[in-house]
Amino acid sequence: MIELRAVHKQFGATRAVDGVSLRIAPGSITALIGASGSGKSTLLRLINRMVELDGGQILLDGQDIRDGPPEALRRRMGYVIQSTGLFPHWTVARNIATVPVLLGWPAAQCAHRVDELLALLGLEPERYRGRYPHQLSGGQQQRVGVARALAARPAVLLMDEPFGALDPVTRQSLQQALAQLQQALGTTIVLVTHDIDEALRLGQRLVLMDQGRVVQAGTPAQLLAQPASPQVSDFLGRATLGQRLLGLRRVAEILRPGEAACGAPLQPGQSLQDALAAFLLRRADRLPVADAQGRPLGAIRFIDLLQDPR
Ligand SMILES: Nc1ncnc2c1ncn2[C@@H]1O[C@H](COP(=O)(O)OP(=O)(O)O)[C@@H](O)[C@H]1O
Ligand SMILES: [Mg+2]
Structure with a gap:
């Protein structure tokens, strides 16, 4: 100290x-x-x-x-x-x-x-x-x-x-x-x-x-x-x-386990800043999330970016 x-x-x-x-x-x-x-x-x-x-x-x-x-x-x-x-x-x-x-x-x-x-x-x-x-x-x-x-x-x-x-x-x-x-x-x-x-x-x-x-x-x-x-x-x-605030938070925080979505998956450790970019680029309001081995974990929703951090 x-x-x-x-x-x-x-x-x-x-x-x-x-x-x-x-x-x-x-x-x-x-x-x-x-x-x-x-x-x-x-x-x-x-x-x-x-x-x-x-x-x-x-x-x-x-x-x-x-x-x-x-x-x-x-x-x-x-x-x-x-x-x-x-x-x-x-x-x-x-x-x-x-x-x-x-x-x-x-x-x-x-x-x-x-x-x-x-x-x-x-x-x-x-x-x-x-x-x-x-x-x-x-x-x-x-x-x-x-x-x-x-x-x-x-x-x-x-x-x-x-x-x-x-x-x-x-x-x-x-x-x-x-x-x-x-x-x-x-x-x-x-x-x-x-x-x-x-x-x-x-x-x-x-x-x-x-x-x-x-x-x-x-x-x-x-x-x-x-x-x-x-x-x-x-x-x-x-x-x-x-x-920047989104950059400090991770996809895992807003993951909805078991939910499905289309497209290339994000990983739970990615930042919500990455997620925002993916939502905008893909014009999607839901994105799939998978682990490093590609196993599906669930999905995230655009609207959840607006929630206060847990
Ligand atoms: N050895 C020194 N002699 C005279 N003035 C100094 C000396 N070191 C720093 N200062 C002055 O102290 C202030 C703070 O400097 P410094 O700690 O280097 O700031 P920073 O690293 O945030 O840019 C500045 O006004 C600088 O000019
Ligand atoms: Mg300095």
Whole structure:
């Protein structure tokens, strides 16, 4: 658990972070969103003491982060930024093992951890561990950056617009990899992003910032369905709010078991945004649903999209 209590940071006359209190639950993904200059990066860097706070307190598992040297704290927290900061003259393996080597892990344990992380991130260890960063695509470099940040099994991973420089397809596949990884490892992730769809896809909790303050914090559904102010709905994209809300819900929620319909089936795990597109494209008011093996499960009705979420 990370707890921020009335945290304050000022640069000259600029209140970069202005009285922020937050509790970040262990094993969750929190997305910090907000306009450029709203204080997201500063808040993230306060957590690993790359920036020192002027007021307030930050606790990690109940302990003040200022107890002890910042280097020790940073070894317990992975940090990933847009430009990966990989060392160009080091192999992928050496890059990933940076912190374990610093911590004095035996070579065999480092090598094992490197291969394990490469595999988790979808890079074949035999093929990639001996390469240099310039021999990788941007997306592969970013995967290595994430692997490096996770190498010493940090409980916390701080990410500052990690996928911002990648094309949409690569970005989506990295988001997927990150979500799976987080499920497997239970890492607490704090992710800064200006991409609202990324925040909705990955964030279990969203924190919207403006001028150093928290405007609203809550689940994606809370921010979309009960925005605290017009500013919140503006930021989330007023015109597409409905679609985004549907994007958070699954076909399974409105499934009518045993009911029949014609056409190619949807799967229960697809979003209601996909379902809406299918209703419109096929000009149908009912669509069949089947499992991954094609066994019929039932149908969904267009009218059910209008119901309040269960
Ligand atoms: N090292 C710094 N020195 C001076 N001003 C800074 C520094 N870092 C951030 N700021 C200012 O603090 C405010 C918040 O910046 P930042 O946290 O980077 O916002 P965001 O990540 O949301 O774009 C901005 O006005 C920015 O110019
Ligand atoms: Mg920033």
